[in-house]
Amino acid sequence: MTLQKFGKLQENWSIKDTLQPVVMEEVALQVLMNMSEGVLLFNDKGKILLYNSTASQFLKLESSSRLIESITDLMPQEDHAGFYRLLLSLIKEKRMTDYFVFRTDRTDLKCKCDLILIERDSVVLLIIRDFKEIEAAPVSEKVYQQVFLKALHGLLLSDENGKIITLNKQAAALLSLDPDSCADLTIDLFKESEITLSLNNEFQKKLSPYLYSDNVQTSINQFDDRFLEVIIEPGITEDYTLTVLRDVTQMVQMMEQMNKHDTLKIVGQLAAGIAHEIRNPMTALKGFIQLLESSVKEDHSMYFGVIMSELQRIETIMTEFLMLAKPKVSSLQNVNLANIIRETADLMQAQATLYDIELSVLSSGKELELFGDRNRLKQVFINLVKNSIEAISDGGHISLYYHSDERAQYVTVKDSGCGIPADHLKKLNQPFYTTKENGTGLGLVVSFKIVEEHGGKIEVSSCKGEGSTFTVIFPFKKDE
Template sequence: MIKEETQQAYAPEINEIHDISLALTNANDFLSSHFLDGTFTYAAPSCETLLGYTSAELHGKSIFSFCHPLDQDKLEQYFSSYQSGEILFRFRRKEGDYLWLESSSTRGPSQSELVLISRNVTQRVNREGKLKEHQRRDRLFLEHSKDTMGIITKNGVWTYINVQGKKLMGATSFDEIIGTSLYDYIDPQDYKLLKESLDSRNSSDFEISLIRKDNDSKRAEVQLIPTVFKNRDVSLIIIKDITEQRKTEDQLQVAEKLSVIGQMAAGIAHEIRNPLTAIKGFTQLLSEHPAEEAEDYAEIILDELARIESIVGDLLVLAKPQASNLSHVDLISLVNGVVNLLNPQATLSDAFIKIQTDTPELYLECEPDKIKQVLINLIQNSLEAMTKSGEILVDISKDCGHASIKVIDQGTGIPEDRLNKLGEPFYSTKEKGTGLGLMICQKIIKNHGGKIEFTSIVDEGTTVMITLPIKDNPFGHEEPAEFEDTL
């Protein structure tokens, strides 16, 4: 009876002690007490879950003997000076690996004791370490990049720029650029383009003219990548100086056009010589025959002169400088003009160029002379690949908002392992070719928002497919009279 009453009287305290023990065993925090020399005087049961040691195994041992060698001096100083606040150090578990403990201290019951409350922060420290490593790596990448890299606000204000950017802008220090606007360094004609790109908050690529601090102008390729930094909408900006590249490309386009004209010279001369011969002969007949037959001779002479005029007109399209502004052009008419221009050369090679299309008109927004340059180059390549008589088919079709132009020849074909290299400078399937022609063609088509693809079978022929975005006829079904002059 007395025993039962005693148990009932102490039951609340026993339950409370049990609850405390259970809490200490399963706590995330590890409670321990130590003499100032680091010796364990107490270790909470949670040490077994956290560290792998039982309380008995730690009792009487020094915490310094479990500390990582690189952290030991710091921990000993913490104990000896009895610093307040927190300390971060590595503790060796029973299995041999280390975990990071973040500990705070307080005075124990005895002034010679220190009570530590420690928490496992290994995951947090590792995350912070990875973050710092990524930040260090990113900074090294930014600082040593050959391109200008920086961060601008949604209004275009520089908040960061790398060393290459300082050089590109012609500044003597970063302070000259940070806080200024990108708009201060670009041609006013590009303001609208930059604003639209910044406002869209989408990744974008475009070209602008940069004005350096010394007023020197550079052509630059810009890439904007929207991101968030310190809770602010910003954009990572990458600027590549393409001034020399553009100059080289312009020179190559001029050289390629001259080369094309030179290659066509034999065919054009042959085609013009034929009507000239007829004109010369009938002119002589006019002086020898009665006047009543002059009308028939004159009609033939006029037809031959018209033929020469047509050929010369097509040549003038190539020679005449064209504005760089885009025009609305009927692709069917443009291709017809190119084919009429090259058919004389095809005749010399015992070949024929045929046009096939399922639409009467198909409009593009393009630079006509450059699209003609591409088509002339591709058709001439086909002619040169034709070792025997045959047909070159130019197929034009419309599909899902795009125009497709296929140049299909019956030439020798190109091995599959060489197809991927087409368009690389100084790589050509021709014995004396430079490969610059296809490179320029690919650049022109890319600038028009299109692409070029090559397929080929050896000894059967090659197909080159050009895909370009189409534009509805701005003039309706009736084309203005002056439109033909732009072709």
């Protein structure tokens, strides 16, 4: 760098004529680098060649997270065209003073700058004389209103009496409310819908990290089929309370599935461990009891019937245990679901007749086919019909109806029994849950598991005193 590069700056520097050029160059460079004003030198391409510590401090050049190579890298995109026009004017004027906006990582600076063209080397010297931070424009009330209305979560604003003043469309959708007709609603509706999830401690531990908690009132509420996390933050302003609604339905369902899977895994491990040890001595007991029965007086023969019945019940429990312990479907083949339904009806007809129950099979006329394990699928429908028979006390009817549409194949088992209370419906696929005096709580669990292994699901609808409907659904695969 030579002294001539600084052109008209010589008049501001006290440099003696007796100094040698090399010394003069060094002095000029030192003056430049130690000026109290910010100084940048850039070429005709805009590339920054040199800057002093003051410019670095003003513009955060050393600490910036951006890649800064050109003078325009420091400016907002919308200012680039105007800056280039100014440089064209500089060719004629040689020296100009103007204001520029320089953008740092955190703020914008409006700077008064001198631009000096050094023609010989086609470089421009930029000196920052003065600067001030540009304050962000205040956010208007309209902007805040739009943020409230278009927030991703549901938001409600209530007054000091709990009356809901306004809510956004997300909150209205989650609560199935009309935003314009909430004049008589209060946040007490969340207290009325607050639930205690039937979850064990391990489940609560898994779920809690995903829920919001920061010294605010948080609860899980159920509205129809949705689970909502309700976060109430009082005193958001002097007279208002903000309530945030977050849909955590998928999270709760996922955790319930994980909890159910863990329980089934434990049951399966238990079954695999003890079934063999129990079944062998039980087989021996049944054999000896049958031998003894012929040598005991007729007066005591009834006791043998009770013993054999109880042993049979133990064997049934162990069979259901082993069904849970078995691996996923393995004996797969193309099976005719319609044939399985008809065979199930034939098999259960005698038991239904015994209790004065009419058992019928209905269809849409179209045969249903599925790739799966025939015996395990048959076990599902036997379990469902057996449960329906046990739910009917004094005569009634059970219908098995199979049909299909473009989405899935359906088998519906409908009875006129006593029905299932609403609060019991969600517990039907929990191991060991039963409302029957002699039930094991495993039959339906096994059925749910088998259907899930075949890619299907079981839906249950019931009303106490009006019967129940179990619908087994096998969706078609995309390539079918």
